[in-house]
Amino acid sequence: MHTAIIKETFQRDGYVLIPAFLDSDEVNEIIKNFERVIEQVTPNMPAEKMFFEDKDDPSTLKQLIDIHQYDQFFDNVLNKGKFKDIAALLLNDNVVGKTLEYFNKPPRIGKPTPPHQDGYYFMLKPSVAVTMWMALEPADEENGCVRYIKGSHLTGMRPHGRTQTLGFSQQILDYGPEDINKEISITAKPGDLLIHHSLTIHTAGGNKSATRSRKALGLIYFGLSAREDTEAKAAYQKKLQAERMGKP
Numbered sequence: 001m002h003t004a005i006i007k008e009t010f011q012r013d014g015y016v017l018i019p020a021f022l023d024s025d026e027v028n029e030i031i032k033n034f035e036r037v038i039e040q041v042t043p044n045m046p047a048e049k050m051f052f053e054d055k056d057d058p059s060t061l062k063q064l065i066d067i068h069q070y071d072q073f074f075d076n077v078l079n080k081g082k083f084k085d086i087a088a089l090l091l092n093d094n095v096v097g098k099t100l101e102y103f104n105k106p107p108r109i110g111k112p113t114p115p116h117q118d119g120y121y122f123m124l125k126p127s128v129a130v131t132m133w134m135a136l137e138p139a140d141e142e143n144g145c146v147r148y149i150k151g152s153h154l155t156g157m158r159p160h161g162r163t164q165t166l167g168f169s170q171q172i173l174d175y176g177p178e179d180i181n182k183e184i185s186i187t188a189k190p191g192d193l194l195i196h197h198s199l200t201i202h203t204a205g206g207n208k209s210a211t212r213s214r215k216a217l218g219l220i221y222f223g224l225s226a227r228e229d230t231e232a233k234a235a236y237q238k239k240l241q242a243e244r245m246g247k248p
């Protein structure tokens with residue numbers, strides 16, 4: 001896919017799908033290294049960087065965050081590979097790799113990803129950031145592929161509030177049938193890369209398959225022109241505190 005088309009699509013729609021961004025050997029290398037990390041590195045990672053669908057069952061691992069901080073292979077994927085170059089191209093900026101994540105939705109029990117805008121978590125001003133999501137196995141409606149609302153990066157930040165979903169603590173509060181009607185499901189094959197703007201609304205279904213998992217690689221890049229939004233951060237901390245005290 002030509003870079004000019006990738007950029008134009010991203011700017012217009014708020015997301016872009018790049019088919020076969022990595023070939024099968026490259027995907028297998030990522031899968032092999034995730035397996036190694038799960039076996040050998042996670043025992044040294046703090047508990048708050050790991051989420052399980054069932055905390056008493058290690059086979060239900062659903063998310064690992066900040067893997068690059070604990071593993072050189074994935075630090076290189078985030079900071080040295082071709083993912084970073086494409087982030088800089090799309091944001092028209094120099095970028096910093098913020099995090100590298102592992103996502104899974106285990107068969108039957110993988111929960112939906114609540115509708116949200118990543119920029120709500122990032123709290124940047126301006127919100128110059130992208131998230132990348134690369135399929136490590138086929139993703140479709142049955143096992144919970146990502147769904148986007150086209151053009152939603154152009155209409156501002158929606159109000160967010162608390163969820164009970166581990167790893168995705170915030171969701172759009174006024175998300176309704178009109179939004180659901182606009183959702184576009186993106187089916188993806190291993191190596192296909194999805195990139196979305198930090199203001200693009202997205203969600204994903206639960207995993208309804210009895211046999212198939214839904215594994216993916218996640219990467220986040222901030223533009224160097226983005227600054228921490230200290231007002232938004234303070235308001236968020238106040239809101240979390242109120243929620244802890246049981247206030248609305």
Ligand SMILES: O=C(O)CCC(=O)C(=O)O
Nearest residue numbers: 103113118131133204218
């Ligand atoms: O893996 C998913 O279901 C969603 C991932 C997501 O929301 C994100 O990377 O921002």
